[in-house]
Amino acid sequence: MQDSLPTLLKKTFGYDAFRPLQREIMEATLAGRDVVSILPTGAGKSLCFQLPALAREGVTLVISPLIALMKDQVDTLTANGVAATFLNSSIQGSESARRRSGLENGHYKLLYAAPERVMTTGFIDDLQRWNVCAIAVDEAHCISEWGHDFRPEYRQLAALREKLPGIPFMALTATATERVRGDIIKQLHLREPAVFLASFNRPNLGYTIVPKSKQARQVFEFVRQRPEEAGIVYVQSRRSAESLAAALAAEGVKAVAYHAGLEPADRARNQDAFIRDEARVVCATIAFGMGIDKPDVRYVIHADLPKNIEGYYQETGRAGRDGLPSECVLLYSRGDLVRNLKFLDEMTDAKAAEIAARQMRQMADFAEGTDCRRAALLDYFGEQLPGDNCGGCDICLQPRETWDATTQAQKLLSCVFRIKQKSGFSTGLNHVVEVLAGANTEKIRKWYHDQLSTYGIGRDTPREEWTVLGRQLIRMGYIDTSTDNFQTLSLSKQGLAALMNRTPITLVRSPVVAAAKEAGTGRVARAGSVACDEGLFVQLRALRKRLADAAGVPPYVVFGDISLRHMARGYPRNDREFLSVPGVGAQKLASYGADFLREISAWLGTHERLTFAEEAAPPPAPKMKSENGMNASALETLRQFAEGKAIVQIAEARAMSRGTIAQHLALAIASGKLEASARDFYTMEEEAAIRAAAAEHGYERLGPLHEALGGAITYEKLHMFRAFEQRERR
Ligand code: ADP
C-alpha cells in the first residue's frame, strides 16, 4: 500500500502540515502535469519535488545549478532517510562507479545533476535505463536571459523534453516577472503547465529602515545585541566588505568577507564557516547568497543602498527561511543614491543607464517612503496587504507622526513656480533647494535666481528636510518631474491649485528624517515566533553542532532551529513525544533521538521546566486578487469618495498616505463594491498606453509595468487600472 502524501510528509520529514501550495503542486505533478512553481525563498520549494519522488516508481532527476547546494540537499535528504545522490564533476573514479551502479539497481529516489551533465554522451540513455520518472528544474529562472542569473547551460535542458517526451517536468523559481515565467515555459517546452504563484509576503520578516550615520558602528551595535545569531551584511563594494568584516572582527565578532574578488578557495572557506555556524556574520557583496540554503539566517542588513527593489527583496529573502522571526535592516542615506547614480555615467548603453537610474530612484523612494514597507514591497509584486498595519515594519510599529506642512509646502511650491516663471525652464530639486536655502552657487548667479522672491526664504530649515519635503510633494502629485534623466520639476494642476488656494497640507513625518536613532535596536515581534526555554535552546544548539561536525554536515542538516525550539518548549521525554516535534521523522529519531532526549532530561535535572502560552494565530494572508471584505478604515475612505473628494483630499483629511487611500478604492472597485469610472483616475490616452504595455507585461505585477511605461504613469493610476481590469474579469 502506498502512503498518502500527508503520511509521507510526517514519516519522512516530520512535518504535520503542508505550506501553502505545496500540496496542490505535488498533486498536479503526480497527476502527470507539467508544473511551474513560483514561490518566494523559504516557502519550501524543495519539498514540492522531493515528496512526490517518494511516491513514484523510479528516480526523479533534479537539475540544480550549484555543486555545493547539491551536496547540502543530498545530505539533508540522507539525514531524513531518503535515498538520494548526485553526479557532477567533483565525483569521480570508484565513487562515481558506486553511485552509477546504485542507479542501475534502482536504489535511489532522487538524483541531482548540473545542467551541463545532461549533454554528456549517453546520459539521456542512462536516465532511461535508470527509470527516470520525473524531472525537476530548480532555479529555473537561470534559463531566461531576462532573469538576473542567466546560465547558458540551462538552455540545453530543452533536449531532455525532446528525448524523454512522456516525463513530467517541474520548474521552480523565486523570480516571478511575467517575462521570466514565459521564457521558462517556452524554453523548457512545457505543455499547458499548471502554474502556481504563491504570495511573496514573508510574514516572519520585519523591515526597518534607519538613517545611516556611522556604518560600521551601526552594524556592530546591531550585531552585538544578537550574540548567538547569524546574519548577512550586504555592502556595495569588495573593499567595504573587507573593511567591515575587519572592523567587526576587531570588536571580537566572528565575521568573514565574501565577494567575487576573493580566491575561490578563500571564498569557499568563508562560506563554509558561515554555513557551519563558525562565522556568525558575512560581509558580502551581492555575489553571496544563491549558493547557500542556510535556513537560520536571522538578519540581513543592507549597509549600502541596494540598486533596485527586486534585488533588495531577493537579498532580504535570505533571512528566516525556516519561518522564525528575522530582521531586515536598511541603512539609508541619500548620498548612496547619488553615488549609485554617478556610477551610471560610465555606462555606454544609454537606455540601460536610464532604466538603472529609474530603478535606483524607486529604491530611494521606497526607503524614504512613509507607507508600510511590506505593503510597498508587495505592491511591486502586485499583491495587496489586507488592513492598514502589517505589524512588522518600522512604519507600522511606530505611531505615525503627522505635521502641518502647509507653510513649508507653500514656500517650496512657490519656489518651483517662480523659477519657471522667471527663466522659462525648469530645474531639478537640488537647485530648488539651493534657492530656498539662499545659496551662492554658479547656477544661481548665472540665472539671477538670487533675485527671486523665494530666494533664501528657507534658511531656517536644513537642506535635507527641504529635499525630503520636495520628494514627498512629488510622490503626492503636487509636483511633476520630467521623465528624462534631469528630473526637472514643474507644478501639477493639483500643485498649482494648492499654491493659489493655500490648501492645507498634512504630511507624515518621514522616519528616515524624524529620528537619527541607532539601527534596529528595538526588536519587532513578529509572525512565526516559537517561544521556548532559551537556556535549553543554547544547549541543544551546541549538541547539534557536535553531532553535525561528527557527521561532516552543516548543523541545519541535523535539525533546524524550529525543531530545536520546539524541543526546548515541549521537553519531550520519549520517542513518541520526540516524534511530535516538527522536523523529526523516523530517520532523525533513529539517528539523533537518544542524544537529544538525554540532553533534555539532563537539563531538567538541574533546571525548572517552563511553560508557554499557546502560539499566536498567523497573520492574515495577503490577497492576490482583491476580493476581500472592507475594513472600517476602507469604508470611511469609500464614504468620503462618495462625497466627491479626490484621493489626495481624502489622504489629507485622514492623515493617511495616498497609497493607502488608493488601495482602499482599488479593492472596492475590483470587488464590485464601488461603482466608479476609470475617468476619475486616468485619461483615455493614459489608459491606451497602459493597456498596450499590459498586453506585453501583464498587470499582476505593477513594478515591471511601471518600468515598461518609462515611469511616466504613477503607481496609483496603475493600481486603479488593475482594479478596473479585475472587475471586468469577474
Ligand atoms: P525554498 O527552496 O523555497 O527557499 P526550502 O525548500 O529550502 O525553501 O525550504 C525552506 C525551509 O522550510 C526548509 O528548512 C524546509 O525544511 C522547511 N519546510 C519546507 N516545507 C515545510 C513544511 N511543510 N512544514 C515545515 N517546514 C517546511
Ligand code: ZN
Ligand atoms: Zn508595515
